[in-house]
Amino acid sequence: xxxxxxxxxxEKDEILSEALDLxxxxxxxxxxxxxVVLDLKDLQTHFTTRWGTVKAVDGVSYNVKRGETLGVVGxxxxxxxxxxxxxxxxxxxxxxxxxxxxxxxxxRDLLKLSEKEMTSVRGGEISMILQDPMQALNxxxxxxxQVGEAIKIHQGLRGKVLVDKVVDSLKKVRIPAPDTRAxxxxxxxxxxxxxxxxGAIGISSAPSVIxxxxxxxxxxxxxxxxxxxxxxxxxxxxxxxxIFITHDFGxxxxxxxxxxxxxxxxxxxxxDVRTIFNSPLHEYTKALIESVPKLEEKxxxxxxxxxxxxxxxxxxxGDAFAPRSPLEFTEEDASIRPELCEVEPGHWxxxxxxxxxxxxxxxxxxxxAA
Amino acid sequence: MITGxxxxxxxxxxxxxxxxxxxxxxxxxETGRVRAVDGISFDIAPGETFSLVGxxxxxxxxxxxxxxxxxGNMYGDVEFDGTNISTCSSNELMNIRRQIGxxxxxxxxxxxxxxxxxxxxxxxxxxxxxYGEDEDFxxxxxxxxxxxxxxxxxxxxxxxxxxxxxxxxxxxxxxxATNPDLVILDEPVSALDVSIQxxxxxxxxxxxxxxxxxxxxxxxxxxxxxxxxxxxxxxxxGKIIELGKTDEIFFNPxxxxxxxxxxxxxxxxxxxxxxxxxxxxxxxxPGYLNPPSGCHFHPRxxxxxxxxxxxxxxxxxxxxxxHFVACIKVEGY
Numbered sequence: 206x207x208x209x210x211x212x213x214x215x216e217k218d219e220i221l222s223e224a225l226d227l228x229x230x231x232x233x234x235x236x237x238x239x240x241v242v243l244d245l246k247d248l249q250t251h252f253t254t255r256w257g258t259v260k261a262v263d264g265v266s267y268n269v270k271r272g273e274t275l276g277v278v279g280x281x282x283x284x285x286x287x288x289x290x291x292x293x294x295x296x297x298x299x300x301x302x303x304x305x306x307x308x309x310x311x312x313r314d315l316l317k318l319s320e321k322e323m324t325s326v327r328g329g330e331i332s333m334i335l336q337d338p339m340q341a342l343n344x345x346x347x348x349x350x351q352v353g354e355a356i357k358i359h360q361g362l363r364g365k366v367l368v369d370k371v372v373d374s375l376k377k378v379r380i381p382a383p384d385t386r387a388x389x390x391x392x393x394x395x396x397x398x399x400x401x402x403x404g405a406i407g408i409s410s411a412p413s414v415i416x417x418x419x420x421x422x423x424x425x426x427x428x429x430x431x432x433x434x435x436x437x438x439x440x441x442x443x444x445x446x447x448i449f450i451t452h453d454f455g456x457x458x459x460x461x462x463x464x465x466x467x468x469x470x471x472x473x474x475x476x477d478v479r480t481i482f483n484s485p486l487h488e489y490t491k492a493l494i495e496s497v498p499k500l501e502e503k504x505x506x507x508x509x510x511x512x513x514x515x516x517x518x519x520x521x522x523g524d525a526f527a528p529r530s531p532l533e534f535t536e537e538d539a540s541i542r543p544e545l546c547e548v549e550p551g552h553w554x555x556x557x558x559x560x561x562x563x564x565x566x567x568x569x570x571x572x573x574a575a
Numbered sequence: 576m577i578t579g580x581x582x583x584x585x586x587x588x589x590x591x592x593x594x595x596x597x598x599x600x601x602x603x604x605e606t607g608r609v610r611a612v613d614g615i616s617f618d619i620a621p622g623e624t625f626s627l628v629g630x631x632x633x634x635x636x637x638x639x640x641x642x643x644x645x646x647g648n649m650y651g652d653v654e655f656d657g658t659n660i661s662t663c664s665s666n667e668l669m670n671i672r673r674q675i676g677x678x679x680x681x682x683x684x685x686x687x688x689x690x691x692x693x694x695x696x697x698x699x700x701x702x703x704x705x706y707g708e709d710e711d712f713x714x715x716x717x718x719x720x721x722x723x724x725x726x727x728x729x730x731x732x733x734x735x736x737x738x739x740x741x742x743x744x745x746x747x748x749x750x751x752a753t754n755p756d757l758v759i760l761d762e763p764v765s766a767l768d769v770s771i772q773x774x775x776x777x778x779x780x781x782x783x784x785x786x787x788x789x790x791x792x793x794x795x796x797x798x799x800x801x802x803x804x805x806x807x808x809x810x811x812x813g814k815i816i817e818l819g820k821t822d823e824i825f826f827n828p829x830x831x832x833x834x835x836x837x838x839x840x841x842x843x844x845x846x847x848x849x850x851x852x853x854x855x856x857x858x859x860x861p862g863y864l865n866p867p868s869g870c871h872f873h874p875r876x877x878x879x880x881x882x883x884x885x886x887x888x889x890x891x892x893x894x895x896x897x898h899f900v901a902c903i904k905v906e907g908y
Contacts, residue, residue: 280768314794395859425630425795427856430839434855452769455798456847457843496773498798500825503732505775510770513738517748 228336237273237462242413242446242499243292243331244268247275250284250291256518261287263299263470266545268415269446274437276461276478277450278493280514284470285450292448293333294323311413320324328360332407332409336419339401342391346373349387352406359410374405379435392569397428401435433460454497458482463551466490469515469525473560476552486548488560489526509554527559534559546570582589583643583654584756585619590643590651592637596864609863611637613813614651616890621756624783624790626800626821628836629810632860635793636808639759642667642791643675656756673703676750676788680762682742684732692745693730696720699752740771744778751782759791764799771901776803798841799897801825809833812860812871815890819898829893829905832872870902878904 217546218285249264262284277285290296292308292314308315310330315323327333332355335341342351352371356362362370368387375383378401391399397399400420407415417436421429437460440447449460458478465475466489474487485491495508521527527539543557548567556571559565592612597603612634617624627635641649644660653660655671663671679685686695693716697706706712717727718867723744734742742765748895758778764772780803782788794800800807801821809830817830828834834852842848856875861867867874873883882903890901893908902908 246712253671280770397859425860426797426839427630428836428859430841430853430855431857453841454769454843455821455848458843458845459841482843484847493769494843496770498579498773498776498796498802499844500798500837500842501847506775506780509773509777513740513771514768 228560238271240271241268244309246307272444274447274461274466276457279467283467329410331414333419334417338403374409378405379416383481414446416448473555486554524557524559583618584621586654588652589614615815622787624804626792626804626807633810634813673757676755678746678750678760678763690811696748721746757789761793798828816901829900830902
């Protein structure tokens with residue numbers, strides 16, 4: 206019995222490795238290395254509102270390695286975008302404030318830099334691709350102007366060299382006829398092409414990390430497929446680390462090496478992509494994956510998560526997911542603030558009886574975490 | 576064209592919506608036409624869910640709006656329960672609109688921020704003079720709120736107090752207020768988070784079981800469509816290019832565009848994702864002013880031949896299986 210299961214697992218691995226070899230269009234193969242480029246430690250970003258303090262990011266830690274894609278998933282209001290904005294120090298203040306934590310990029314803590322130093326980091330060492338390419342581009346300047354602006358600021362190039370570099374960047378994102386396209390205005394390009402231009406600005410200064418905040422939400426599926434493939438190809442060529450913020454589990458399965466699942470400003474589970482999909486431990490991760498309609502499976506009623514996402518200015522003191530959790534637990538269990546613990550190498554889960562099945566199995570880990 | 580002896584609630588026959596493009600400032604002259612919907616036909620039976628899928632700009636929403644007579648420039652026949660929408664009197668049109676509910680995509684833009692939820696839901700009841708301002712009216716609103724899973728006390732609140740999912744429930748309550756036979760759902764879950772999306776889809780399935788209402792479901796999300804529909808029509812540049820039962824479309828697609836569309840959806844499972852065959856289309860949707868000759872899809876099609884740029888394929892029932900395709904390269908076409 207045990208033997209047969211082992212062989213089937215082996216067979217499964219073989220099929221997978223075959224698929225990896227066959228994969229010629231740039232997906233699947235991971236370019237991840239073990240060198241950490243960006244390290245987030247216990248980041249807390251709070252907003253002061255008239256209803257009280259909103260802990261949008263409440264103690265988030267993750268890291269990104271060179272050539273790796275880290276997916277950050279969660280529902281709206283879970284703090285995934287605010288954590289990315291905090292890395293760039295773009296949180297509007299007031300009302301926002303980065304209360305504590307460290308953001309270490311290539312050995313420097315970004316939160317301790319002066320505003321002037323930070324300006325050279327933004328768009329230089331870290332760049333950002335936003336959701337809506339029409340809002341990210343200025344309608345009254347040409348593509349050449351806008352891609353060139355980033356290069357001029359960060360590399361100090363001028364004249365003919367600058368134009369060459371712009372065309373070169375556009376070539377990298379596979380824009381057809383880049384030298385004529387550079388003279389166009391944003392409205393002359395389609396949505397997919399505009400998003401590529403934003404990508405060209407992003408990679409023009411050879412950043413260590415790209416933050417992609419739902420870059421394909423405004424694109425159609427067929428355009429999205431081409432864009433994701435391009436992003437992965439660029440990653441392999443440049444070895445850049447990508448933080449990919451999304452709510453689409455399909456994209457996570459396709460793009461990411463590791464995944465952080467966020468709920469109410471905290472990470473509830475963090476692991477490599479296969480573990481997240483095949484053996485998730487936190488009830489929220491499980492429910493989130495189950496509630497996505499799948500093409501391969503039929504149909505009828507979907508498993509749903511009861512209730513609404515919590516209000517961030519009025520969070521329960523302990524486990525924020527407890528009111529929606531299907532497990533049985535006492536009120537006391539839910540009132541303990543859960544800790545993120547490493548249950549297996551590389552697999553981190555926020556442990557608490559109210560949201561993790563077989564909690565007793567992992568109970569001894571609490572308190573040992575770094 | 577799409578025939579059968581079954582009873583039809585809605586019958587759309589070669590519907591076209593063309594917008595003239597004019598040039599000249601003082602004496603505008605028609606210089607071209609945007610054929611947003613260009614000759615599409617389908618029908619919906621009572622209690623059935625029919626879905627239209629396609630990328631943005633393929634004409635799905637235009638079809639939905641023209642069915643309830645919200646658009647001019649409309650040609651062709653739309654029959655609802657035996658009455659032709661384009662030729663009937665305004666009284667009859669009013670009567671038809673009572674039998675068709677409409678849920679829009681944006682739960683923020685489709686509810687009047689100055690009206691209380693009870694008034695929003697009750698407005699169709701008042702417009703169609705089904706209820707006066709009395710005890711029955713308030714009872715009906717409480718019932719409707721209960722049906723869509725909201726607390727009846729919410730009737731006194733304003734839309735801004737609700738989340739996206741709750742607002743979409745309010746929209747659904749408004750759409751079913753007049754006991755319609757058909758509800759048109761224009762991307763009802765696109766703006767919602769996944770966990771909320773599942774709740775709203777389940778609500779729609781439950782309502783259909785309870786009231787035997789038919790749905791025209793419009794979406795770009797094929798995995799959602801697969802869950803909810805009985806039959807599916809795939810649109811490309813104002814035409815239906817493939818139409819059939821849901822399982823037929825998803826497991827036995829014939830048209831190369833349908834195949835590409837299906838393969839472009841990322842599946843939420845990394846192992847499945849690795850093994851899937853992927854067709855990535857080159858280029859983007861061409862402009863409507865100068866659509867490609869012949870089959871509109873041929874410039875992006877992976878299997879196109881020179882014939883494809885000359886012949887305009889009509890949609891045909893192939894293998895007599897009620898699976899309709901418009902592609903000359905499909906065997907049996």
